[in-house]
C-alpha cells in the first residue's frame with residue numbers, strides 16, 4: 001500500500017473527519033459544523049491523511065493570537081485581523097497509521113506559516129503528548145489565569161505550547 005500522505009481537506013471529508021474525531025477524542029466532542037467552519041475560514045491549514053483509499057487522520061490549523069485558545073466545539077466566527085501564530089487545533093490519526101505523520105503535518109503547517117509571515121506555531125497538548133510536541137520543537141509556556149481557565153476544558157494536564165519558527 002502507498003505511504004500515507006496529507007492532502008487539503010474537502011467538505012466531502014467531513015463524515016470521515018467526524019468519525020475519526022469521535023473515535024480518538026470521545027471526551028472532547030466537537031460538532032461537524034465546527035470542523036466545517038475551520039475548513040471554510042482557513043482551508044490551507046485543514047488537511048486529511050490519505051492511506052490507500054481511506055481517510056486515516058486529519059489536521060486542523062488556523063491563524064490566531066498567541067496565549068489565546070478558542071473554546072472547544074465553538075465557532076471561531078472570524079480569524080483575527082493581526083494573527084501572530086498558526087494555532088494547531090488538532091491532529092488525530094488512526095493508531096495503525098501513526099509514525100512520522102504528525103511531523104509531516106507540522107512541517108507543512110510551518111511552511112504555510114512562514115509563507116504567511118507568521119513566525120510562531122501554537123497548540124494545546126493533551127493526553128500527555130507534551131514530549132512528542134517537544135520533539136517537534138514546541139515548548140511549554142507559562143499560562144496566565146485566563147489561559148489556565150480555558151485550558152481546563154481540555155482535561156487534566158493540558159499544556160499550552162509554542163514553537164518559534166525563527167529558532168528552527
Ligand SMILES: CC(C)(COP(=O)(O)OP(=O)(O)OC[C@H]1O[C@@H](n2cnc3c(N)ncnc32)[C@H](O)[C@@H]1OP(=O)(O)O)[C@@H](O)C(=O)NCCC(=O)NCCS
Nearest residue numbers: 091092093098099100101102103124125126127131132135
Ligand atoms: C499525536 C499523533 C497525531 C502523532 O502522530 P505520529 O505519526 O505518531 O507522530 P510522529 O511519529 O510524527 O511523531 C513526531 C515525533 O515525536 C516523536 N514521539 C512520538 N511519541 C513520543 C513520545 N511519547 N515521547 C517523545 N517523542 C515522541 C516521534 O518519534 C517523532 O520524532 P522523530 O520524527 O524525530 O522520530 C497521534 O499519536 C494521534 O493521533 N494521537 C491521538 C490524538 C492526539 O493526541 N492528538 C494530539 C492532540 S494535542
